[in-house]
Amino acid sequence: MTKKTAVYIGVISVIILIIGYAIINFEAKYGVRIVENNTVQYVESIRRSLRYQLLQNREEDVKQIVEAIGLQDQIAEIRIFDKTGKIIVSSNGSNVGTYVERNAEGCNSCHLENQELLIQGEPARIYKTENNERLIGVMQPFYNEKQCFECHPPSEKILGVLDVVVSLKEIDYAIYRNKQLLYLFLLITAILISLIIVKFTSDLHKINRKLIQANEEKSEFIRKVAHQLRAPISAIQSCLKVVTEGYGPKSIHMDMIKRAENRTEKIIPLVNDLLDLATTDEIAKNKRSENIDLNKLLNRLIDLMNEKAAGKNVKLNLTIKEILPHVNAGPEDIDDVLINLLDNAIKYTPSGGKIEIIGFSDHKKIVLEIKDTGIGIPQEDINHVFDEFYRAENARIIEKEGTGLGLAITKKIIESYGGDITVESQVNIGTKFTIILPVS
Amino acid sequence: MAKILIIDDDNDLTEATKVILESRNYEVISADNTKEGLLLLESENPDLLILDIMMENKAAGIIISRQLRKNPKFQKLPILMLTGMREQTGFFFPGETKNDTYLPVNEFLEKPALPEVLLEKVENLLRK
Numbered sequence: 001m002t003k004k005t006a007v008y009i010g011v012i013s014v015i016i017l018i019i020g021y022a023i024i025n026f027e028a029k030y031g032v033r034i035v036e037n038n039t040v041q042y043v044e045s046i047r048r049s050l051r052y053q054l055l056q057n058r059e060e061d062v063k064q065i066v067e068a069i070g071l072q073d074q075i076a077e078i079r080i081f082d083k084t085g086k087i088i089v090s091s092n093g094s095n096v097g098t099y100v101e102r103n104a105e106g107c108n109s110c111h112l113e114n115q116e117l118l119i120q121g122e123p124a125r126i127y128k129t130e131n132n133e134r135l136i137g138v139m140q141p142f143y144n145e146k147q148c149f150e151c152h153p154p155s156e157k158i159l160g161v162l163d164v165v166v167s168l169k170e171i172d173y174a175i176y177r178n179k180q181l182l183y184l185f186l187l188i189t190a191i192l193i194s195l196i197i198v199k200f201t202s203d204l205h206k207i208n209r210k211l212i213q214a215n216e217e218k219s220e221f222i223r224k225v226a227h228q229l230r231a232p233i234s235a236i237q238s239c240l241k242v243v244t245e246g247y248g249p250k251s252i253h254m255d256m257i258k259r260a261e262n263r264t265e266k267i268i269p270l271v272n273d274l275l276d277l278a279t280t281d282e283i284a285k286n287k288r289s290e291n292i293d294l295n296k297l298l299n300r301l302i303d304l305m306n307e308k309a310a311g312k313n314v315k316l317n318l319t320i321k322e323i324l325p326h327v328n329a330g331p332e333d334i335d336d337v338l339i340n341l342l343d344n345a346i347k348y349t350p351s352g353g354k355i356e357i358i359g360f361s362d363h364k365k366i367v368l369e370i371k372d373t374g375i376g377i378p379q380e381d382i383n384h385v386f387d388e389f390y391r392a393e394n395a396r397i398i399e400k401e402g403t404g405l406g407l408a409i410t411k412k413i414i415e416s417y418g419g420d421i422t423v424e425s426q427v428n429i430g431t432k433f434t435i436i437l438p439v440s
Numbered sequence: 441m442a443k444i445l446i447i448d449d450d451n452d453l454t455e456a457t458k459v460i461l462e463s464r465n466y467e468v469i470s471a472d473n474t475k476e477g478l479l480l481l482e483s484e485n486p487d488l489l490i491l492d493i494m495m496e497n498k499a500a501g502i503i504i505s506r507q508l509r510k511n512p513k514f515q516k517l518p519i520l521m522l523t524g525m526r527e528q529t530g531f532f533f534p535g536e537t538k539n540d541t542y543l544p545v546n547e548f549l550e551k552p553a554l555p556e557v558l559l560e561k562v563e564n565l566l567r568k
Contacts, residue, residue, distance in 0.1 A: 227494075230524040231450060234552035238456035241555050248459035256459065259452040 328440030
């Protein structure tokens with residue numbers, strides 16, 4: 001999983017959480033408001049119908065109506081108080097919950113603080129039952145219809161209040177359900193984010209391990225370099241000590257100095273190869289590369305190496321099966337690689353032998369084979385030929401002073417262009433190096 | 441006069457060592473590979489062996505020294521091991537914590553060796 005995906009998941013989760021939270025809040029607020037409005041309208045309609053019955057003193061009718069209304073699912077209780085607070089009519093069974101009774105002693109006991117409310121009608125009250133169920137209560141006074149009393153003389157019985165209490169069960173259940181959904185989503189998000197964190201930490205661990213390994217490899221390489229330098233320096237020092245401290249006959253001193261000088265000269269190619277090896281990595285990223293015509297380059301190199309091969313009586317033969325497409329690389333790098341491989345092939349192929357260079361390609365890659373009839377590489381050495389400072393035993397016999405870095409550099413160069421190099425060999429039969437380069 | 445055999449694939453170093461040892465009248469013979477070295481060991485019967493630890497990509501010196509310790513003929517032959525690889529083997533110089541099973545030699549000498557140190561160690565080993 002990429003960092004981008006993780007960020008997307010995080011952002012989307014947060015957005016969904018915010019939206020979910022907003023929906024629940026909206027539901028809680030406006031859902032109740034809607035129920036309240038509906039209740040107010042409903043209560044108003046009941047009040048209008050009851051008003052007439054009350055004015056006519058038809059108490060039985062009023063009771064029946066109230067009880068019928070009280071039977072409805074959503075209605076918790078419906079009651080009519082008189083002005084002293086005494087309950088005149090009540091739907092006795094509560095379908096929803098127990099309405100917490102208040103000892104109302106007349107309207108003023110509750111409405112003392114704001115007389116205005118008595119006239120305007122009090123806004124809905126929200127209660128909770130013992131079961132934590134929410135109820136909304138709406139009161140409407142019969143009191144404020146002054147125009148009725150203009151014709152009908154007010155009697156004690158009709159001067160009262162209609163109180164309807166409605167359950168908020170449904171809306172609360174919807175809110176509850178949505179909250180559950182939101183919690184579920186939160187849980188999933190939390191799990192996802194923890195998984196991402198775990199993945200990231202393990203990725204970091206992997207990167208860390210790789211870095212540690214790379215560092216160890218570098219240290220190991222430095223140790224090898226130190227060892228490679230120590231050998232010639234030790235020899236040089238010993239030879240020079242013989243002279244400066246006057247060991248042995250004078251006649252041998254010039255020989256010692258010459259040996260020291262020779263070894264000094266042989267350190268130079270080692271140092272140069274080390275520099276090449278170090279810079280191959282760094283330069284690879286911003287190397288000057290161009291489209292190279294391998295057909296031309298190979299012909300030029302064959303011309304260049306022919307003299308050396310002829311000097312050893314080795315035949316050099318180039319076969320390009322079809323015109324090779326261009327390759328994108330630094331021209332000097334490709335020169336270095338091929339010269340190194342051809343030079344090795346000439347060096348390790350006995351007189352009368354043959355070196356074949358074969359080039360072919362498909363649309364994606366170019367394959368170059370360099371095949372010799374040389375001494376070959378022993379089985380135990382073949383897996384190490386690209387290792388730094390590694391030299392096969394039979395190669396040491398032919399050339400004592402190799403740095404053991406040539407093939408390591410070659411491999412690094414080819415890999416820096418996205419290519420690959422492999423080797424097959426049989427002792428005393430020959431060696432074949434195969435280079436694969438991507439088409440530009 | 442004591443006879444010393446040097447087995448080391450670095451010819452220049454061997455030549456210089458030879459001159460230094462010969463100046464103290466030791467007889468010095470040398471081989472630059474293990475095969476030849478073992479042949480000389482059999483035929484020349486040297487009194488001391490100076491052995492390079494790393495030859496031909498391998499720790500050939502370690503292998504030879506172990507072989508010699510198993511051979512009754514060379515069990516007592518003093519071996520001075522020349523090494524440029526202190527870091528890689530984890531030995532402590534001069535030989536206090538050396539492991540006789542792992543590397544059964546009498547003395548170590550780290551390259552590059554100063555002539556007087558070399559001569560002193562050779563003398564000590566031959567005196568024993």
